[in-house]
Amino acid sequence: MKTTNNNLTSKTDFIRQKITADLATNKNQAQVITRFPPEPNGYLHIGHAKSICLNFGIVSEYQSGKCYLRFDDTNPSKENIEYIEAIKNDVHWLGYDWKDNLRHTSDYFQQLYDYAIALIKMDKAYICSLTTEEMKEYRGTLQKPGKNSPDRNRSIAENINLFERMQAGEFEDGKLVLRAKIDMGSPNINMRDPIIYRIKKLSHPMTGDNWSIYPMYDFAHCLSDSIEDITHSLCTLEFEDHRPLYDWFLDTLNTPKHPQQIEFARLSLNFTVMSKRKLHELVENNHVNGWNDPRMPTLIGMRRRGYTPASIRDFCDRIGLTKNDTQIEVGVLENCIRGDLETKALRVLVVLKPLRVVIENYPEAQVEYLDAPYHPKDASMGSRQLPFSRVLYIEQDDFMENPPKKFFRLGPGREVRLRYAYFLTCQSVVKDETGQVVELRCTYDPQTKGGITPPDGRKVKGTIHWVAANHAITAEIRLYDRLFNNPNPGAGNLDFKEALNPNSIKVLNNCQLEPSLKTAELEKSYQFERTGYFCLDNIDSSPEKLVFNRTVTLRDSWAKKSK
């Protein structure tokens, strides 16, 4: 999608081509106005991020750009105020600012009502008393045309009277609806006299008890776009066959503005689910621990996991924008966060699964401090002093009793470098009654301080991380893996929950961290050298008990090879 790198980014997707062309012909007074219109009935996920980056991103590319954040709150039975606040937070976190362009569809309820009255007066809408079942029957099927409602020829005066009484609260929910009078024989089901208002005697989060009728999406959305003078109304593919209806309302009502709806393919990621229904189900049935579970594809979950706004924006740039029905590999996302954190994350030493090492030729009570840079390529990130002493912890995975020849780490008689410290040779192995290796007895080479090559020129192939036992901090670390085992959970007619990965979270309780991590900060990423990127858990971590989440592992060509 990018034709050049970095700041010279120029995207040439079909929507931008269209906008550029419109600008060239001076359509819409050479303006570009978009909107991101979430329904406040759930948390935002990575799929919404695609839309946010598109709508907010695109207007920043043009001088005249403006993007509204508009809550599409036309259904009070599903929506609530908590979601509104959460969505605002997520949009800001992602890096976008709607400035003073915050709106709600409910802001236009009166105008929408007036438009409905206008439609009735044009004899283009009528009150229908068919029940839900009858309505379905009259609608016809995909193959067969529908038939006219018996109420279709109700008089304008009666329609107005009934509509006013619907709003006045005279009828129970579901008794009557207002329908557009279009064409029950249309091959497009959306045009078969769609419902535009229904009765819902419910308190609305924004308008309280002012209304007992609420407009439907198709009616409210195009008119809200028109009211806001949206130039390009970008939405996903499933609304493509609603476009004739979008245009019908605006044409019929002859609105001063007629925005153009353009559809693009929604994001689909493998090994995860994106539909709100499924995400709700995961949360409600406790398959995850809430919307902010780090395994969720929600923005709030990804944030907790350690994904940065920049990495998500980069992802949205890379995946492209087309009408193709595609499924992006999660590897692309992982690659984006690795790319971002590679330059930003402080490097630290942390042992996930400790194995005790005693250096037999190192003085008992001695402690020395070794200088270790926070980033191998960026000196401006500074350095810290790592305490080193006779008893250390190394990673269990860095030792094998009978290692294959290509294993560069520790084994009986083998020598490795302790990062920033010394060369270390394994002399013997201590086991418990069960035969488990519990300790390594080693020696170090005093001539390799700092990890340098000794005078005899001896080379060592592997470098491992470590932590001084007496100085280490103990912490909990949560290792996450993909939530589903199947690249396409729920494909076919399988229940997507069958594909849940039972090992999507692994909690390690005895992790040993270098002392500098005592002051680790929230919202900051750390690279635990050789293992991955981590961040403090923004819910469960406390100064007394640090809890880290693994954002993503480092690329590991050894793991790949050794399989």
Add this chain to the structure above:
RNA sequence: UGGGGUAUAGCCAAGUGGUAAGGCACAGGGUUUUGAUCCCUGCAUUCCCAGGUUCGAAUCCUGGUACCCCAGCCA
């Protein structure tokens, strides 16, 4: 013959009649005190299929095929 869409590599995706960009993945090589990073190199005689038009077709025409979406008083 319900309607609306989409087909370019394992996954994305440029390409708009002039001889198949780029990214991810993958494979090989180099640098490296992270088996990371970084740096090279390779990776579609062919664009869903079949015909046709043309000096020339992924692009135009004709006919097929596959997949996705639509029958909420949801959005």
